[in-house]
Amino acid sequence: MHSFGYRANALLTFAITILAVICALASVSDNFNSPSPSSQVQVLNINWFRNKPDGDDEVSMTMNISADLQSLFTWNTKQVFVFLAAEYETPKNSLNQVSLWDGIIPAKEHAKFNIHTTNKYRFVDQGSNLRQRDFNLTLHWHVMPKTGKMFADKIVMTGFRLPQSYR
């Protein structure tokens, strides 16, 4: 009844239970954080705009991305994955989402940033529908916890338009 094996087993079970409860509580505590992130993006220049030989449109642009995501961080946050996507509708597709840039924010101190960049991933359409196309730029973030549930949200910025002709 009180052999070494039984005691070791009981102790291990108890320790794992406590650990699981603490992990669950840490994850639940994230729900009490009500973040207020902000973001602003400017398209500074259309570097080039072409129709690729396979028929798809492709554009390269320079952007200025600034955001303050500090309020997303809690004690249970490991990192925040942030990315900017172009979102638009075409006659062919009811929704197109194309990631243009992304970054990993490892700590709260780096969560307020202002960067000047060209699109890191290619902005290629399915087809040739980008001329004079209105699009949104949406800043998405994905909060990765130390343990538990992941959170995601976004800020949509509207009113961007691509040029009328290739250049």
Add this chain to the structure above:
Amino acid sequence: MVVTVALMIWKGLMCITGSEAPIVVVLSGSMEPGFKRGDILFMHLSKDPIRVGEIVSFKIEGRAIPIVHRVIKVHEHQNTGELDVLTKGDNNYADDTVLYTRGQKWLKQHHITGRAFGFLPYVGWGTILITENPIIKYILIGAMGLLVITSKG
């Protein structure tokens, strides 16, 4: 007893989450520093269309083990609602076109086996140790068998 309970929990999770693999162990470093080798992810599979930024597990024809990567591109076809999805590992330099079957440019809805919603670190290390060192598995099974035989009930 333990095996039965484990199987019940697994099948129960499959029913609730709708995913054929509700828990996956991260096997590579392609999603670092978010997910490391040995971390586990909880997956679900709902009917909602997949959107950019989600972390999904997908199966490629001819590969047994699903890959867990992030969606970086989505094209949803007008009328049919059919999806074309492109993925990439956070820690990889290039997107996943090279991992797909030759000539395959996009993932379709049916390739996707799960969508991640929860995370626990380190818990999957046991699985990795056992699969990569079969000897440990035999020692474990042997020890359990011995315990069963020698226990006085």
